[in-house]
Amino acid sequence: MKKYLLFIIILILGELNAQQTIRGNVVDLESKYPLPGVNVVVISDTTQLLGAATDMYGNFKIENVSYGRQELRITYLGYNTQYVTTIVNSAKEVVLNIKLEESSTMMDEVVISSSNGNDVKNEMQLSVHKFFR
16 A cells, blocks of 8 residues: 555656646748757746747757746847746646748838038048048
């Protein structure tokens, strides 16, 4: 009886500390090219900070992720932030293929103007101008 009780306790403790791996690939939505340096962070696990950056082929791997529903935040400069929810269990590691869409921002026009003053701002520029004339 003690053997069975010990076995059950070990099984329960193992399940409480159970962890798995999330891996995947991040590519551009239109061109399908891999995106290096994308930040992939597990935001649903508040007990520890987990995340990874993609390599030059767009691949990432996050280890020691707790079982259950996990939410990931995927961010990359020039692209829309994406949130992905997945379920992590003991059966196998989670494999994600993520496609990021480029973000565009409409901006106002930029106006560049100068004054018509004849003030010399740079004496060197004036001497070079006279030399080559």
